[in-house]
Amino acid sequence: MPSFFIPLTGLNADSQALNTIANNLANMNTTGFKARAAHFADLFYQHIGSTGIGDPIQVGAGTQISSITTDFSDGSSNYTGLSTDVALQGNGFFVVSDGASQYLTRAGDFSLDSTGNLVTSNGLRVMGYPSVNGVVNTNTSLVPINIPESQILSPKATSSFGMTANLDSSTAASSTFPATVNIYDSLGQSHTATVTYTANGSGQWKYSIALPASDTTAAQTVTGTMSFDKNGNLTTIQPTGAASASTVGTASGDVSSIPVAFSGLSNGAANLTMNWNLLGTGSTPTISQVDSKSAVGATAQDGYTSGTYKEFTVGSDGTVTVTFSNQQKINVGQVALGDVANQQGLEAIGDGNYAATLASGTMTIGASGTAGLGSMEDAALEGSNVNISTEFANLIIAQRAFEANSKSVTTFDTITQETIQMIH
Structure with a gap:
């Protein structure tokens, strides 16, 4: 009977909305997490007649989740003191790769693997522009950012x-x-x-x-x-x-x-x-x-003695600078940023990563501060942008909507029982 199926669509949609809110709350402390919101739309309508002046008489068939959008606004930047942590403020994403494909992420909680590559928490390599003799080349293909932890800087005679x-x-x-x-x-x-x-x-x-x-x-x-x-x-x-x-x-x-x-x-x-x-x-x-x-x-x-690796920093433009024990500093690369024309078209694949789709458009790559891309902050992490007050308010609304649809089901059940009893 339609009377049961209409509130059932509401229950299904409200359940998805509750799941979305629960996922937001569960990720309140997830680095770079972006809150999501469920949006409703009515289903098709059944035409059952017309009024005397020709206006259509239509009966709705319920509701559905029309879209779940992502809020890509900045989360707060929190200082950690770790040089491997990088917060991104403004537009864009870090570009990461598994060796075969490239993905986008806002989670800057990086670390170094056994070979000195800068990697994400799930092992994807952070991509950037290469440097030759301390000079970064932004007109070439991206390569994994590598920190030369075992490198000994050769001495330079004073000229x-x-x-x-x-x-x-x-x-x-x-x-x-x-x-x-x-x-x-x-x-x-x-x-x-x-x-x-x-x-x-x-x-x-x-x-x-x-x-x-x-x-x-x-x-x-x-x-x-x-x-x-x-x-x-x-x-x-x-x-x-x-x-x-x-x-x-x-x-x-x-x-x-x-x-x-x-x-x-x-x-x-x-x-x-x-x-x-x-x-x-x-x-x-x-x-x-x-x-x-x-x-x-x-x-x-301008001369110096030999030196061993000491530490590295990431500048606001993404330039990765290594400092050696002889106080010399050399740029070893520049962290690149990526973006798409339609961010809502990105596919969330977990671990804070997104994949470009036909809906999002092709990924474009650039340097921080160019083409509208944001800037970076070293030794800091971008927090989740989930607003707990907003989520609790939405939770109450979704709960009441679920209860209302449940009440519709029980009401129609009571009416059905009454009708059956009339037959007997």
């Missing part, structure tokens, strides 16, 4: 160094001021280079650069003369042996550095060939001469 210093303009002629800078050879061994400034008077200083006698097989010194104008600005340099002085600057014919070389290192390392950079920010000379105590403000150089 340039600089010094920010002031030479006291009131210094008596022939007075000296020594300054030191640490440099590295090709084997990663540190050497202390001493730059000795000797006042000549009249705004000129001689310079000499040398390594400790024990560091080379023969004594070697790089010498020359520096000249300053009346404002204390470095104007020219003249390395020993040069025919004339050269203007310090960036114009054509100017010089911005002094070549420095040492050979025959005692430890067997390759010869050191460096440039002493004389210009700093804004192409301003880093060495001045004013009436103030001679002092070195800072030194810098």
Whole structure:
């Protein structure tokens, strides 16, 4: 009888709505979980006649679940302190792969497998753009993000160094001021280079650069003369042996550095060939001469000793940066993000993962901050966006709807019994 089947459709639909709400509540603490909501629609109608003016007389056949939509709004970002955790805020998903297919997920509770690959909780590899010599290439295919935990970073010989210093303009002629800078050879061994400034008077200083006698097989010194104008600005340099002085600057014919070389290192390392950079920010000379105590403000150089893996971080743009024990940092990749034209068309396959379908459209890949994609937060996780207050309110409504449909069934059952009794 239709009187029984109509409320039965309501019971079935309400049961699915209750299941949806229960699933939301069960996943309140699931990383990156997105709440879902059941939507109802009426079923077909039976045409049983028309009114005198031609209006159709129709009897409904019940209800059904027309759709279950997903709320893809952001969950709260919660700090965890673990470098393997990454929270995503804004549009998009992490791209993960099982080696054969790619999927999307908002769950950033990653970890490292035995080979250093960044993986999800169920073992899917996190995909991103590769890096070559620290430079990320976003114009190529995605590869698994790999952290070189067992890598030893080879040493780098110093190729340039600089010094920010002031030479006291009131210094008596022939007075000296020594300054030191640490440099590295090709084997990663540190050497202390001493730059000795000797006042000549009249705004000129001689310079000499040398390594400790024990560091080379023969004594070697790089010498020359520096000249300053009346404002204390470095104007020219003249390395020993040069025919004339050269203007310090960036114009054509100017010089911005002094070549420095040492050979025959005692430890067997390759010869050191460096440039002493004389210009700093804004192409301003880093060495001045004013009436103030001679002092070195800072030194810098680009060499380093060997280093072992220490830790890694993920930047807001997804760039994965590894730090080594020698304090050097190298970019080893960039976590990619994916999206689809119709997020409601994604198929939820469990473990926080989604698969693209014909309804969702083809997955598009990009870098964080481009094409409307969101940004990342390292050492944090995106929480579930389930709102407990909303879910409890929906739970009460669904419960009352279920009870009402149940009451309809019992009412029709009572009427049926009455009808049968009338026959007897």
